Amino acid sequence: MRILLVEDDVQLARQIASALTEAGHDPIIVHDGERALNKAKETPFDLIVLDIILPGMDGFGVLRYLRSQHMASRVLMLTARGEVKDRVTGLQLGADDYLPKPFAMRELVARVRALGRRYPEEPVMSLRAGDLTLDLATHGVHRGAQRIELSPRELMLLKVLMREPGRVFTRTELCERVWEHAHEYDTKLVEVFIGRLRRKIGDPPLIHTVRHVGYTIR
Numbered sequence: 001m002r003i004l005l006v007e008d009d010v011q012l013a014r015q016i017a018s019a020l021t022e023a024g025h026d027p028i029i030v031h032d033g034e035r036a037l038n039k040a041k042e043t044p045f046d047l048i049v050l051d052i053i054l055p056g057m058d059g060f061g062v063l064r065y066l067r068s069q070h071m072a073s074r075v076l077m078l079t080a081r082g083e084v085k086d087r088v089t090g091l092q093l094g095a096d097d098y099l100p101k102p103f104a105m106r107e108l109v110a111r112v113r114a115l116g117r118r119y120p121e122e123p124v125m126s127l128r129a130g131d132l133t134l135d136l137a138t139h140g141v142h143r144g145a146q147r148i149e150l151s152p153r154e155l156m157l158l159k160v161l162m163r164e165p166g167r168v169f170t171r172t173e174l175c176e177r178v179w180e181h182a183h184e185y186d187t188k189l190v191e192v193f194i195g196r197l198r199r200k201i202g203d204p205p206l207i208h209t210v211r212h213v214g215y216t217i218r
Contacts, residue, residue, distance in 0.1 A: 001025050001026070001046035001112070001116050002025075002026045002028075002043070002044075002045050002046050002047075003020055003025050003026065003027045003028070003045060003046065003047045003048070003049060003112070004027075004028050004030065004036065004039055004040060004043075004045040004048045004049070004073070005020070005027045005028065005030070005049045006030055006031075006032075006033070006036040006048065006049065006051055006059065006062065007029070007049070007051045007078070008031045008032060008051065008053070008054050008055055009051075010031065013029045013031065015105065016049065016105070017029055019105045019109055023109045023112070025112065027049075028043075028045075031054075031055070032055040032056050032057070033056050033057030033058060033061055034056050034057055036048070036050070036054075036057075037066075040062075040066060040071060044073070045073045046073065046074065046116070047073060047074045047075070047076065047112060047115055047116070048066070048074070048075045048076070049076050049078065049108075049112070050062060050076065050077050050078065050095075051077075051078045052077060052078065052080070052086055052090070053080075059077060059078075059090070060089060060090065060093060063075055063077070063090065063093045063094060063095060064093055066094070067093060067094035070125075070136075070137060072125075074096045074097075074115045075090075075094065075096050075097075076095070076096065076097050076098070076099060076108075076111055076112065076115060077090040077095045077097070077098040077099070078099055078100075078101055078103075079099070079100050079101065080100065080101055084176065087100075087176065088176055088177070088179070091176070092156070092177075092178075096115055096163075097111055097114075097115060099111055125137055127159070127162040128162075129161075129162050129165050129206050129217050129218065130204075131143055131144045132162075132201060132206055134158060134159060139155055141155070143201060148200050148201065149200075150197075150200065153178060153179070153193060154193060154196055154197055154200070156177075156178045157174065157178050157193050157194070157197065160174065160177050160178060161207065161215065161216070161217040162217055165216075165217050165218050166216060166217075166218050167216060168213050168214050169214045169215055169216065170213060170214040171187035171190045171191070171214055171215075172187055173214070174187075174214070174215070175187055175189070175190060178190075178193075190215075194207060194209075194215055206218065
């Protein structure tokens with residue numbers, strides 16, 4: 001994959017780039033948010049590895065702009081270990097995955113490989129599960145020809161499930177991806193919102209419970 005690496009620690013950036021190159025990828029390094037945006041505008045990247053703490057514009061600002069312009073590059077955010085709020089914020093802004101620092105280089109390469117498998121090569125503008133569709137540009141949800149009205153939280157929860165159909169998400173993982181301060185929430189909240197989605201989406205059911213594990217859409 002063609003990868004934009006945004007990391008202000010020069011030595012760490014070189015180490016990451018070396019590991020990615022050895023894994024067969026093509027990384028380009030920049031060290032601040034403004035240059036990251038300029039590069040992203042000039043060249044389409046398959047993946048952006050994006051640190052949060054950067055000179056000038058931080059990683060959240062970069063990600064917010066990318067998604068506001070509907071740039072389809074996948075984004076792997078690098079966050080401080082233990083900062084749940086940062087991870088949740090990144091996911092809500094449109095990051096595809098996160099990796100807490102410090103990390104093992106093998107794990108970063110594995111996350112990059114997983115993100116490469118996760119989505120088609122062409123930019124995805126809508127998600128589909130059976131006859132259910134979610135337009136990523138307008139946030140419109142339809143089952144067949146019928147439009148489904150969802151709250152922002154319901155929409156975010158559905159988007160997480162539809163990005164990876166067939167994958168089973170635990171209640172804790174859904175909490176962290178959809179709600180801020182996830183560690184403060186009872187995971188029963190997920191059950192409530194899953195129930196709402198099921199009622200609105202209707203039959204035949206698309207969201208399934210995997211007992212003792214979590215939920216999946218298929």
